[in-house]
């Protein structure tokens with residue numbers, strides 16, 4: 001029907017099929033969008049702005065009553081522009097067929113899904129991938145996720161999440177790239193490019209979320225109030241969003257939280273002023289799940305109708321699942337409360353993305369059953385996620401070179417329920433994947449047959465919410481397995497303890513106030529330690545943990561996050577030295593939960609002091625814990641050893657359009673080839689607003705052969721030192737700076753430099 005009507009507007013008289021082909025080839029997308037828009041009724045326009053969650057099992061009868069029946073009717077009328085959480089070619093095709101063949105204009109739907117770290121073949125959680133500092137691997141992982149889900153009918157992922165967060169209590173830190181705006185920005189770009197590629201049949205539209213401030217929810221409690229300064233908003237929170245927009249992200253998602261008292265969904269400053277005007281973003285913004293309706297909960301809207309008015313006026317283009325737009329927006333236009341121009345602008349943006357995805361050329365572009373069969377779960381995807389999983393592992397500690405393990409003649413005891421778990425490694429956002437499909441740590445270790453392996457569970461590990469614990473009858477205090485664990489550990493050459501958080505203990509809605517090992521795992525660790533201290537602690541978790549006792553007592557600690565489908569293979573290959581770890585922490589690990597939020601790029605304050613106690617108490621510190629984190633941002637060891645020397649600046653000063661080349665020698669002093677993330681930080685010593693004590697401004701992941709010295713160079717120019725100043729704009733301010741280079745945010749080498757305008 002659409003093609004026929006389009007023909008009328010364009011004055012053509014060719015057949016339906018021909019018109020689509022002709023117009024696709026000859027008209028610019030904007031003209032095609034305008035042409036289509038001119039055919040649409042107000043209700044049909046609003047319909048494009050409406051997104052529903054999957055409401056119908058397409059193999060069953062059509063819904064006859066309740067919400068599902070209403071949604072079905074809306075679908076047939078062309079009042080639905082998008083659906084989410086429908087997956088698989090069969091289901092997507094059935095719904096797309098209704099939109100294309102049964103509605104007046106035949107506008108195809110766009111199908112969204114949370115393909116956050118993989119679809120069926122699961123990659124490491126994004127926080128883990130960030131620890132790889134390997135943009136090629138991160139991009140590849142997004143490509144795999146896109147290819148598998150696009151083959152399953154999907155064309156839009158609600159990723160990447162680029163929320164900078166400094167608070168490990170917030171469960172969603174697992175979904176982001178940690179505490180640093182620069183690292184987040186580079187990763188945002190890699191992930192957008194990986195998902196979107198050239199928008200071919202194996203790509204997805206990306207959705208950058210959550211715009212903005214969600215990572216700063218007060219006290220780390222999900223969905224909580226956000227109260228940040230303009231300075232933090234612009235210097236810390238917004239840069240990754242800008243980077244994602246610049247990388248060509250087609251869509252954005254707003255956020256549940258309020259900011260400066262205005263919920264993000266109704267926030268015109270964020271959506272209209274910054275994103276659409278200042279950044280000239282041409283794609284569309286979808287609300288977060290029901291976040292329109294939640295503006296009533298915030299006490300910002302008196303009812304859903306007012307929420308729809310506020311959201312539309314603020315620039316929120318598509319309503320995810322609150323029904324506010326489809327119910328009220330047409331009436332609001334007729335009442336003069338929302339202008340039709342604003343509606344047209346939103347619809348244009350949505351249609352444009354559909355055109356760019358090629359859905360008008362072929363609404364079934366993503367619906368090829370044969371392709372789905374041959375693509376999902378491909379061997380090369382498993383190889384790809386294994387590769388990024390190995391790269392994501394961070395060696396936190398390795399005293400006495402306990403690692404890598406010897407491959408022959410060792411008695412190895414493996415302890416901890418998480419080592420025998422094939423679901424937990426899939427992490428929190430794995431709604432396309434099946435339970436029990438990850439390689440467990442035990443399975444990975446068993447591939448090394450030269451040693452003898454014994455296993456004891458020791459203790460249960462808590463799943464997600466208290467409800468899960470009740471349903472699964474997990475006894476969080478049960479120590480009856482301790483004796484067996486102790487016996488297993490006794491007499492072993494090495495004890496591998498796999499402890500941490502279950503994959504469902506982090507993620508959305510999973511905030512915690514304690515950051516230690518949940519349940520009785522800490523007690524289990526200490527009990528086993530008494531029997532055999534030769535322990536390698538393998539942590540699986542979705543956030544930084546407090547590990548102070550372990551850091552002091554356990555000789556080797558490996559941060560293995562939730563690494564996805566190939567988890568156990570990745571861990572085993574690192575433990576046995578077939579892969580030399582090179583991951584670095586993207587978030588600081590605190591010594592105590594009371595230090596949170598803790599982050600390396602903090603401000604100096606007027607009373608900085610060092611970490612050493614002094615006689616005076618009147619400086620910024622705690623009475624009971626040092627200021628520094630247990631493991632700092634950027635920390636991570638290797639089986640190689642690296643030494644930094646010879647920091648050189650090509651010139652100690654530069655001015656407008658000038659630059660400084662910074663170089664450093666990095667020597668691999670060990671007998672093992674390895675990779676190192678060489679990190680460059682700067683400090684702006686004074687500014688029109690207070691400045692962080694250190695800011696990451698560059699890094700290079702580089703391979704250095706045993707005994708080799710590599711010279712690594714970076715450029716410092718005006719871009720490097722720009723920030724959001726007291727003038728409320730990004731600019732470089734003249735003054736004195738320091739540059740630091742090293743293998744973590746705690747660096748030994750530094751040099752001064754100066755910038756003049």
Ligand code: BGC
Pocket residue numbers: 084114158209288289508
């Ligand atoms: C989350 C989003 C997600 C959406 C759709 C919300 O609860 O905050 O990140 O994309 O649900 O599943």
